[in-house]
Amino acid sequence: MQLDRLAVPALRISIAVVFVWFGLLKVTGSSPVAALVSAAVPWVDPGFLVPALGWFEVGLGVVLLLGRLPRLTLVAVVAHLVGTFVVFVQAPALVITGGNPLLLTANGEFVVKNTVLICAALVLLGRGQERSPG
Template sequence: MNFKMVLVANRVALFVVYFWFGLLKVIGLSPATGLVTDLAHATLPFVEADKFIVLFGIFECLVGLMWLWPKLAKMAFWFTIFHLITTFLPTIFLPDAAWNQFFTPSLVGQYIIKNLVILASIFTLYFASEQSRLNTRI
Protein backbone atom coordinates (compact mmCIF):
# COMPACT_ATOMS: atom_id res chain seq x y z
CA MET A 1 0.00 0.00 0.00
CA ASN A 2 1.45 3.36 -0.95
CA PHE A 3 1.15 6.64 0.94
CA LYS A 4 -1.69 7.95 -1.27
CA MET A 5 -3.76 4.88 -0.38
CA VAL A 6 -3.06 5.50 3.31
CA LEU A 7 -4.37 9.05 2.91
CA VAL A 8 -7.48 7.80 1.10
CA ALA A 9 -8.06 5.24 3.88
CA ASN A 10 -7.80 8.03 6.48
CA ARG A 11 -10.24 10.22 4.56
CA VAL A 12 -12.77 7.43 4.17
CA ALA A 13 -12.46 6.44 7.85
CA LEU A 14 -13.03 10.03 8.97
CA PHE A 15 -15.99 10.33 6.63
CA VAL A 16 -17.58 7.13 7.95
CA VAL A 17 -17.14 8.06 11.62
CA TYR A 18 -18.25 11.67 11.32
CA PHE A 19 -21.09 11.13 8.88
CA TRP A 20 -22.47 8.03 10.63
CA PHE A 21 -22.34 9.47 14.14
CA GLY A 22 -23.73 12.79 12.92
CA LEU A 23 -26.57 11.10 11.07
CA LEU A 24 -27.50 9.17 14.23
CA LYS A 25 -27.86 12.51 16.04
CA VAL A 26 -29.96 13.99 13.22
CA ILE A 27 -32.41 11.06 13.16
CA GLY A 28 -32.59 10.81 16.96
CA LEU A 29 -30.88 7.43 17.38
CA SER A 30 -27.53 8.45 18.83
CA PRO A 31 -26.45 6.75 22.05
CA ALA A 32 -24.65 10.02 22.85
CA THR A 33 -27.88 12.02 23.06
CA GLY A 34 -27.99 12.00 26.86
CA LEU A 35 -24.37 13.08 27.16
CA VAL A 36 -24.76 15.82 24.54
CA THR A 37 -27.95 17.03 26.24
CA ASP A 38 -26.21 17.18 29.63
CA LEU A 39 -23.24 18.99 28.11
CA ALA A 40 -25.51 21.47 26.31
CA HIS A 41 -27.31 22.22 29.58
CA ALA A 42 -23.97 22.70 31.37
CA THR A 43 -22.34 24.89 28.72
CA LEU A 44 -25.13 26.44 26.62
CA PRO A 45 -28.16 26.79 28.90
CA PHE A 46 -29.75 29.32 26.52
CA VAL A 47 -29.88 26.80 23.64
CA GLU A 48 -32.54 24.10 23.31
CA ALA A 49 -30.71 20.78 23.62
CA ASP A 50 -32.90 19.00 21.06
CA LYS A 51 -32.14 21.58 18.41
CA PHE A 52 -28.47 21.67 19.37
CA ILE A 53 -28.13 17.90 18.94
CA VAL A 54 -29.63 18.00 15.44
CA LEU A 55 -27.47 20.98 14.41
CA PHE A 56 -24.38 19.33 15.89
CA GLY A 57 -25.23 16.16 13.95
CA ILE A 58 -25.55 18.13 10.72
CA PHE A 59 -22.20 19.77 11.49
CA GLU A 60 -20.62 16.32 11.99
CA CYS A 61 -22.08 15.07 8.69
CA LEU A 62 -20.66 18.09 6.87
CA VAL A 63 -17.25 17.61 8.46
CA GLY A 64 -17.29 13.98 7.35
CA LEU A 65 -18.17 14.96 3.79
CA MET A 66 -15.42 17.60 3.72
CA TRP A 67 -12.78 14.98 4.48
CA LEU A 68 -13.62 13.23 1.20
CA TRP A 69 -12.27 16.18 -0.83
CA PRO A 70 -8.54 16.88 -0.43
CA LYS A 71 -9.02 20.55 -1.41
CA LEU A 72 -11.17 20.99 1.70
CA ALA A 73 -8.56 19.47 4.04
CA LYS A 74 -7.57 22.75 5.67
CA MET A 75 -11.17 23.72 6.46
CA ALA A 76 -12.01 20.15 7.52
CA PHE A 77 -8.94 20.14 9.77
CA TRP A 78 -10.01 23.27 11.67
CA PHE A 79 -13.65 22.16 11.93
CA THR A 80 -12.45 18.82 13.28
CA ILE A 81 -10.19 20.56 15.81
CA PHE A 82 -13.24 22.54 16.97
CA HIS A 83 -15.24 19.30 17.16
CA LEU A 84 -12.54 17.51 19.15
CA ILE A 85 -12.41 20.39 21.63
CA THR A 86 -16.17 20.14 22.14
CA THR A 87 -15.99 16.37 22.58
CA PHE A 88 -13.32 16.83 25.25
CA LEU A 89 -15.57 19.12 27.33
CA PRO A 90 -17.35 16.33 29.27
CA THR A 91 -14.04 15.52 30.99
CA ILE A 92 -14.25 18.99 32.54
CA PHE A 93 -17.97 19.81 32.75
CA LEU A 94 -19.32 16.28 33.34
CA PRO A 95 -16.51 14.54 35.22
CA ASP A 96 -18.86 11.94 36.75
CA ALA A 97 -19.74 10.80 33.22
CA ALA A 98 -16.13 10.74 32.00
CA TRP A 99 -14.24 9.28 34.94
CA ASN A 100 -14.79 6.32 37.26
CA GLN A 101 -11.92 7.45 39.47
CA PHE A 102 -8.58 9.21 39.06
CA PHE A 103 -6.91 8.15 35.81
CA THR A 104 -9.65 5.58 35.16
CA PRO A 105 -11.96 6.70 32.39
CA SER A 106 -15.53 5.49 32.16
CA LEU A 107 -16.79 4.17 28.85
CA VAL A 108 -17.60 7.78 27.92
CA GLY A 109 -14.08 8.81 28.93
CA GLN A 110 -12.57 6.05 26.81
CA TYR A 111 -14.67 7.25 23.88
CA ILE A 112 -13.25 10.73 24.38
CA ILE A 113 -9.64 9.57 24.77
CA LYS A 114 -9.83 7.58 21.52
CA ASN A 115 -10.24 10.92 19.79
CA LEU A 116 -6.45 11.20 20.04
CA VAL A 117 -6.38 8.72 17.14
CA ILE A 118 -8.63 11.04 15.13
CA LEU A 119 -6.31 13.93 16.03
CA ALA A 120 -3.29 12.02 14.69
CA SER A 121 -5.19 11.15 11.52
CA ILE A 122 -6.25 14.72 10.78
CA PHE A 123 -2.72 16.03 11.38
CA THR A 124 -1.45 13.47 8.88
CA LEU A 125 -4.01 14.56 6.29
CA TYR A 126 -3.50 18.25 6.95
CA PHE A 127 0.26 18.15 6.62
CA ALA A 128 0.14 15.85 3.59
CA SER A 129 -2.29 18.29 1.99
CA GLU A 130 -0.09 21.29 2.82
CA GLN A 131 3.00 19.51 1.52
CA SER A 132 1.20 18.65 -1.70
CA ARG A 133 0.05 22.25 -2.07
CA LEU A 134 3.59 23.53 -1.56
CA ASN A 135 5.02 21.03 -4.05
CA THR A 136 2.59 22.14 -6.75
CA ARG A 137 3.62 25.78 -6.27
CA ILE A 138 7.29 25.04 -6.92
Protein backbone atom coordinates in the same frame (compact mmCIF):
# COMPACT_ATOMS: atom_id res chain seq x y z
CA MET B 1 5.46 6.18 -1.90
CA GLN B 2 2.99 3.57 -3.02
CA LEU B 3 1.50 3.15 0.46
CA ASP B 4 0.86 6.90 0.77
CA ARG B 5 -1.22 6.81 -2.40
CA LEU B 6 -3.60 4.38 -0.66
CA ALA B 7 -3.23 5.20 3.03
CA VAL B 8 -3.77 8.96 2.90
CA PRO B 9 -7.07 8.82 0.98
CA ALA B 10 -8.15 5.83 3.09
CA LEU B 11 -7.52 7.84 6.25
CA ARG B 12 -9.52 10.79 4.93
CA ILE B 13 -12.39 8.56 3.83
CA SER B 14 -12.46 6.64 7.11
CA ILE B 15 -12.70 9.88 9.12
CA ALA B 16 -15.44 11.05 6.77
CA VAL B 17 -17.42 7.83 7.22
CA VAL B 18 -17.18 8.11 11.01
CA PHE B 19 -18.42 11.70 10.90
CA VAL B 20 -21.32 10.95 8.56
CA TRP B 21 -22.31 7.83 10.52
CA PHE B 22 -22.14 9.40 13.99
CA GLY B 23 -23.77 12.58 12.70
CA LEU B 24 -26.69 10.66 11.21
CA LEU B 25 -27.20 8.87 14.52
CA LYS B 26 -27.58 12.28 16.18
CA VAL B 27 -29.90 13.59 13.47
CA THR B 28 -32.20 10.57 13.69
CA GLY B 29 -32.31 10.58 17.49
CA SER B 30 -30.48 7.25 17.68
CA SER B 31 -27.17 8.39 19.13
CA PRO B 32 -26.05 6.64 22.29
CA VAL B 33 -24.11 9.78 23.25
CA ALA B 34 -26.97 12.30 23.07
CA ALA B 35 -27.08 12.60 26.88
CA LEU B 36 -23.30 13.07 26.95
CA VAL B 37 -23.52 15.86 24.37
CA SER B 38 -26.33 17.50 26.33
CA ALA B 39 -24.36 17.30 29.58
CA ALA B 40 -21.29 18.82 27.91
CA VAL B 41 -23.25 21.87 26.74
CA PRO B 42 -26.08 22.19 29.28
CA TRP B 43 -26.97 25.77 28.37
CA VAL B 44 -28.22 24.76 24.89
CA ASP B 45 -31.53 22.97 24.36
CA PRO B 46 -30.65 19.33 23.57
CA GLY B 47 -33.58 19.12 21.16
CA PHE B 48 -31.73 21.66 19.04
CA LEU B 49 -28.12 20.89 19.96
CA VAL B 50 -27.93 17.18 19.23
CA PRO B 51 -29.48 17.26 15.73
CA ALA B 52 -27.64 20.49 14.85
CA LEU B 53 -24.36 18.93 15.90
CA GLY B 54 -25.31 15.85 13.89
CA TRP B 55 -25.91 17.88 10.74
CA PHE B 56 -22.60 19.68 11.30
CA GLU B 57 -20.83 16.31 11.55
CA VAL B 58 -22.59 15.01 8.44
CA GLY B 59 -21.53 18.16 6.60
CA LEU B 60 -17.91 17.77 7.67
CA GLY B 61 -17.97 14.13 6.62
CA VAL B 62 -19.46 14.87 3.21
CA VAL B 63 -16.96 17.65 2.53
CA LEU B 64 -14.14 15.28 3.54
CA LEU B 65 -15.52 12.61 1.20
CA LEU B 66 -15.63 15.11 -1.64
CA GLY B 67 -12.10 16.29 -0.87
CA ARG B 68 -13.16 19.95 -0.99
CA LEU B 69 -11.62 22.67 1.19
CA PRO B 70 -9.37 20.10 2.89
CA ARG B 71 -7.45 22.46 5.18
CA LEU B 72 -10.51 24.32 6.42
CA THR B 73 -12.45 21.10 6.86
CA LEU B 74 -9.66 19.35 8.74
CA VAL B 75 -9.19 22.35 11.02
CA ALA B 76 -12.94 22.24 11.75
CA VAL B 77 -12.71 18.48 12.41
CA VAL B 78 -9.86 19.02 14.87
CA ALA B 79 -11.65 21.89 16.61
CA HIS B 80 -14.83 19.84 16.89
CA LEU B 81 -12.99 16.83 18.31
CA VAL B 82 -11.04 18.96 20.78
CA GLY B 83 -14.39 20.40 21.87
CA THR B 84 -15.61 16.95 22.89
CA PHE B 85 -13.24 17.10 25.86
CA VAL B 86 -15.33 19.87 27.45
CA VAL B 87 -17.40 17.09 29.02
CA PHE B 88 -14.46 16.39 31.35
CA VAL B 89 -15.04 19.88 32.79
CA GLN B 90 -18.82 20.17 32.46
CA ALA B 91 -19.86 16.65 33.54
CA PRO B 92 -16.84 14.77 34.90
CA ALA B 93 -19.00 12.15 36.63
CA LEU B 94 -20.09 10.92 33.19
CA VAL B 95 -16.54 10.28 32.00
CA ILE B 96 -14.47 9.37 35.05
CA THR B 97 -15.10 7.02 37.95
CA GLY B 98 -14.80 8.15 41.55
CA GLY B 99 -13.00 11.36 40.65
CA ASN B 100 -10.01 9.41 39.32
CA PRO B 101 -9.18 10.59 35.77
CA LEU B 102 -7.34 7.32 35.12
CA LEU B 103 -10.56 5.34 35.64
CA LEU B 104 -12.64 6.18 32.60
CA THR B 105 -16.25 5.25 32.09
CA ALA B 106 -17.37 3.97 28.68
CA ASN B 107 -18.26 7.59 27.87
CA GLY B 108 -14.80 8.67 28.93
CA GLU B 109 -13.21 6.08 26.67
CA PHE B 110 -15.45 7.23 23.82
CA VAL B 111 -14.17 10.80 24.23
CA VAL B 112 -10.50 9.92 24.81
CA LYS B 113 -10.40 7.87 21.59
CA ASN B 114 -10.92 11.18 19.83
CA THR B 115 -7.22 11.83 20.40
CA VAL B 116 -6.58 9.26 17.66
CA LEU B 117 -8.98 11.01 15.29
CA ILE B 118 -7.39 14.38 16.13
CA CYS B 119 -3.95 13.00 15.30
CA ALA B 120 -5.26 11.43 12.09
CA ALA B 121 -6.70 14.77 11.00
CA LEU B 122 -3.40 16.48 11.88
CA VAL B 123 -1.53 13.93 9.75
CA LEU B 124 -3.82 14.75 6.83
CA LEU B 125 -3.28 18.47 7.42
CA GLY B 126 0.47 17.93 7.43
CA ARG B 127 0.37 15.82 4.28
CA GLY B 128 -1.62 18.53 2.51
CA GLN B 129 0.93 21.17 3.50
CA GLU B 130 3.81 19.03 2.19
CA ARG B 131 2.17 18.88 -1.22
CA SER B 132 1.16 22.55 -1.39
CA PRO B 133 3.54 25.07 -2.92
CA GLY B 134 5.09 27.70 -0.68
